[in-house]
Amino acid sequence: MYRTWMRFLTPGPAHHRLGLVCLGVGLQHGALPTVGPRTLDHHVAVVISAGTGWYATPDGRRTPVTAPALLWLTPGVPHHYAPDPETGWDEAFVDFTGPATAPYTELGYIEPDRPVVPLTEAAAPRGVVARIARAARRDNPLLEVETAAAVHELLVTLRRARADLAPDGDPVLKALAHDACTPMTVADHAAKHGMTPAELRTAVRRGAGCSPKDYLLGIRLGRAKELLATTELPVAAVARRVGYDDPAYFSRLFTRRTGMPPVRFRAQQARAVPGGYGDRVPDPDDPPMIAGPRRP
Known part of the structure; x- marks a missing residue:
């Protein structure tokens, strides 16, 4: 039955x-x-x-x-x-x-x-x-x-x-995300984890569906966008904070991947507010609030 x-x-x-x-x-x-x-x-x-x-x-x-x-x-x-x-x-x-x-x-x-x-x-x-x-x-x-x-x-x-993958990501991916904005090459990341570059590529492809370079680039550019939108840091300083010593190279890379240069992205998305940028994920039970004007 x-x-x-x-x-x-x-x-x-x-x-x-x-x-x-x-x-x-x-x-x-x-x-x-x-x-x-x-x-x-x-x-x-x-x-x-x-x-x-x-x-x-x-x-x-x-x-x-x-x-x-x-x-x-x-x-x-x-x-x-x-x-x-x-x-x-x-x-x-x-x-x-x-x-x-x-x-x-x-x-x-x-x-x-x-x-x-x-x-x-x-x-x-x-x-x-x-x-x-x-x-x-x-x-x-x-x-x-x-x-x-x-x-x-x-x-x-x-x-x-999937039983073969950790639900919140492989430890290697978490470690890469943590170090993504440091000026390290893919080979440097592999060596830090006791892996060959080929082994790292296999692990990242299996866990994230992309190459280590693309995985790191996505995190770096996401962080750069946040800094451009929420701070007044010069583009060169933003570049350094996300791992690029050459601001011209960073600008070309940013433009190629996002379709616009950093300065244009900032002009469109700037939302600088008192208190500056924070990277703490908001608590759903305690969302960020903007205080209203105080009454006299």
Whole structure:
């Protein structure tokens, strides 16, 4: 015996231009029927929250599946899977497509070559799927946009729940972020962590989906923008604070990556206020406030 609920959506052309769209959502549990062999033209994330089963590769080899786990079903790849016929399993699935699947794959959030992914827990991904299911009611005027936004959230949540990665990032990434604004080369960073540059590249690519250079550059430029927007420091001083001794090189790099020079960014975004710049993340229960004028 098994139980199943599912709904399928047909987003319009404008919705597809959002980058991702939800094509379907479902919640099932029990001794579900075997799926496939079949091939789809879109992506499906299948979250297994309880139970065991198997997944068969195109060559017929079976991989055991033990909850919590994720099954990636990707376009053009034959797949075949089923829960244990005696115990069944609990699953939630989301069908999706769109041009944003390509960069999500490049960044490692979707893994076509790794169809079975162990998870640390399934509660958070299932929570996102449940929100998609609630949004998929037929009388919801925001149906397509709300479910599309939730697919983005689902990919991030699944990435955070992967058992092979720390939920808040690899320690190496945290250390790189801490030292990002120091004038160190990638080789210097690798040596500090007892790694070769190639090992560091592999670790950063696996954890952040980009090269160490791009990872460090993103942090440096983000910090530079904050300083430009919230202080009156000269551009040369901003450059030094984010690890560049040559302000001309910093300005060229900033312009190439952001599309405008630092001085123009400052002119557009300057928000200098008494008290200057702070890098403490605001407490949601104690947001930053601007005091009103004092009464006499």
